[in-house]
Amino acid sequence: MDRRTFLAALGATAAATQLPLQAAAEPVQGSGRITLLHTNDTHSRIEPFGPGNGAISGLGGVTRRATLIKQLRQQLGSVLLLDAGDTFQGTPYFNRYKGRLDYQLMRMMGYDAGTLGNHDFDNGVGPLVEALEAMEQLQHANAPFALLNCNYDFKGAPALAKRVRPYQVKTFPGLRVGLTGVGVAFAGLVSDKNHEGITWRDPYESLKPVVKHLREVEKVDLVVLLSHLGYNLNGTAPDDLRLPGAVAGIDAIIGGHSHTFLEAPTKVPQAQGETLVFQVGFGGVNLGRMDFAVAKGTVRAASGSALPVLA
Amino acid sequence: MNLKPFSLLLPALLGLSLAAQTPVPPAKGVVLPVNAAIPEDPEIQKVIAPLAAEIKATFDLPLVKAPQGLFRGRRGEENLLGYWVADAMRLAAQGAINAPVRFAITNAGGLRSNLRAGQLKVADIFELMPFENELVVVELTGAELIQVVSEGIARRGGEPCSGIIARVEGSPEKGILTVTWADGSLIDPKATVKVATSDYLYGGGDSIPTLKTGRKPFTTGITLRQLLLDQCGVLGKANQDLLPPAPGRYSIPVPIQEAIRDKKFKF
Numbered sequence: 001m002d003r004r005t006f007l008a009a010l011g012a013t014a015a016a017t018q019l020p021l022q023a024a025a026e027p028v029q030g031s032g033r034i035t036l037l038h039t040n041d042t043h044s045r046i047e048p049f050g051p052g053n054g055a056i057s058g059l060g061g062v063t064r065r066a067t068l069i070k071q072l073r074q075q076l077g078s079v080l081l082l083d084a085g086d087t088f089q090g091t092p093y094f095n096r097y098k099g100r101l102d103y104q105l106m107r108m109m110g111y112d113a114g115t116l117g118n119h120d121f122d123n124g125v126g127p128l129v130e131a132l133e134a135m136e137q138l139q140h141a142n143a144p145f146a147l148l149n150c151n152y153d154f155k156g157a158p159a160l161a162k163r164v165r166p167y168q169v170k171t172f173p174g175l176r177v178g179l180t181g182v183g184v185a186f187a188g189l190v191s192d193k194n195h196e197g198i199t200w201r202d203p204y205e206s207l208k209p210v211v212k213h214l215r216e217v218e219k220v221d222l223v224v225l226l227s228h229l230g231y232n233l234n235g236t237a238p239d240d241l242r243l244p245g246a247v248a249g250i251d252a253i254i255g256g257h258s259h260t261f262l263e264a265p266t267k268v269p270q271a272q273g274e275t276l277v278f279q280v281g282f283g284g285v286n287l288g289r290m291d292f293a294v295a296k297g298t299v300r301a302a303s304g305s306a307l308p309v310l311a
Numbered sequence: 312m313n314l315k316p317f318s319l320l321l322p323a324l325l326g327l328s329l330a331a332q333t334p335v336p337p338a339k340g341v342v343l344p345v346n347a348a349i350p351e352d353p354e355i356q357k358v359i360a361p362l363a364a365e366i367k368a369t370f371d372l373p374l375v376k377a378p379q380g381l382f383r384g385r386r387g388e389e390n391l392l393g394y395w396v397a398d399a400m401r402l403a404a405q406g407a408i409n410a411p412v413r414f415a416i417t418n419a420g421g422l423r424s425n426l427r428a429g430q431l432k433v434a435d436i437f438e439l440m441p442f443e444n445e446l447v448v449v450e451l452t453g454a455e456l457i458q459v460v461s462e463g464i465a466r467r468g469g470e471p472c473s474g475i476i477a478r479v480e481g482s483p484e485k486g487i488l489t490v491t492w493a494d495g496s497l498i499d500p501k502a503t504v505k506v507a508t509s510d511y512l513y514g515g516g517d518s519i520p521t522l523k524t525g526r527k528p529f530t531t532g533i534t535l536r537q538l539l540l541d542q543c544g545v546l547g548k549a550n551q552d553l554l555p556p557a558p559g560r561y562s563i564p565v566p567i568q569e570a571i572r573d574k575k576f577k578f
Contacts, residue, residue, distance in 0.1 A: 097362070
């Protein structure tokens with residue numbers, strides 16, 4: 001146990017001594033449970049898919065997604081609600097409301113963080129910033145959510161740079177979760193004028209220092225990556241399946257871009273244990289759920305990383 | 312659990328884990344379908360209802376009848392929907408620059424849905440063309456135009472176009488391309504030709520590199536969606552049906568089509 005964790009535990013003990021009834025609820029630092037709920041490529045699908053859409057007919061819709069999220073939050077307590085990008089484009093709602101509605105609804109549903117997909121640039125950087133401003137200005141009890149990306153260089157786009165963080169740390173009873181994001185290359189997907197001032201960098205190389213920082217400086221117990229690279233690109237470009245082999249120390253990849261319907265996370269071995277790679281189709285048809293129990297000490301040492309489990 | 316504070320701290324101090332005392336279940340995650348069994352959230356529903364009504368009021372407006380529908384075509388079939396879009400682009404470009412535009416090309420990947428047979432509504436055109444891509448007119452030489460056609464064939468078996476006829480012969484190892492104007496007349500490789508396309512393709516999207524070399528770009532300010540809506544509106548007002556253009560713009564033998572799909576084809 002490092003000194004910081006010790007002090008935190010000691011602080012909890014001291015407080016608990018004064019309030020003995022709360023003692024049982026005070027957790028040991030580095031031991032806890034967290035549920036990740038996630039979507040990807042929701043593509044302005046506010047309403048459920050109509051008939052004539054094959055297997056996904058009648059599925060999706062934000063009013064139902066909101067209910068499901070509320071129910072799970074009530075049941076589970078420690079929950080992170082995350083999205084892997086491409087919130088924009090796909091229905092008249094996007095054409096009319098330019099993404100402002102999509103981001104506002106995400107805030108109302110209680111999203112904690114998202115990342116940028118290629119389609120989020122479809123109207124250019126200006127309208128993307130405006131949609132984020134509209135989300136921030138919404139009067140709502142939920143806090144605005146963060147956009148996370150560590151492989152786009154936003155130097156030439158200061159208004160967006162202000163709104164996108166390379167990583168974020170969320171603290172829960174007993175554990176700290178590090179979140180970061182990566183995006184797909186613009187070439188052939190986003191026209192030059194729509195990503196003006198923003199440069200793509202190799203996601204593997206961009207991630208390495210961020211994961212190291214989260215692990216070693218922020219001392220997080222769990223590292224979660226929001227990826228808009230795509231599930232499997234057969235070696236033609238960086239993807240979620242090959243990422244753990246290139247960047248160790250990520251516990252979960254919440255993927256998007258390829259609209260891949262996975263029935264369960266794919267376990268990918270990596271130098272510090274294994275990474276769960278998940279993606280749940282598109283259009284808000286599904287909500288993904290991954291449960292992690294993190295336990296410091298023997299279990300953690302044995303795997304070299306946090307141990308993922310289903311509650 | 313009713314532990315005293317110190318007993319909580321002790322295992323942590325000793326480097327022991329609570330989870331080590333209770334077995335950790337195996338790693339797993341699940342997919343939760345968002346289906347009709349889940350009730351609607353009233354707070355979100357209240358926000359969406361008036362916006363949905365607004366969308367419906369605009370997008371349910373009738374445009375034109377398309378008794379046969381217009382379809383992108385299955386494997387081996389021509390993209391007649393794409394031909395209609397390219398024709399509409401060429402027509403709108405001529406209006407925008409007030410000069411002949413002999414060739415138009417768009418990308419099949421940008422056409423996001425078919426137009427099913429029946430009465431078309433505004434929403435159908437938005438689904439077909441959700442992007443805000445803009446009509447652009449550039450200048451190419453005749454030789455470059457032929458190169459553009461050949462790049463579209465090599466990549467995707469021919470991107471939807473207007474104004475020309477392209478025929479591929481030979482073998483998958485060595486294809487021979489012939490491109491003529493739609494009336495069968497020869498294209499002068501040295502002539503300067505006005506070409507209509509989208510800002511997306513002109514900007515290098517979908518890998519038709521020669522299109523990017525187009526000169527004197529004229530950005531019309533008209534989105535592809537708007538020109539399609541306009542085209543439907545004109546037909547609808549005149550009480551005419553929207554019919555698919557005739558096939559025959561690309562003729563590519565099946566073995567060559569397959570080689571293109573397998574990325575094994577060469578001119």
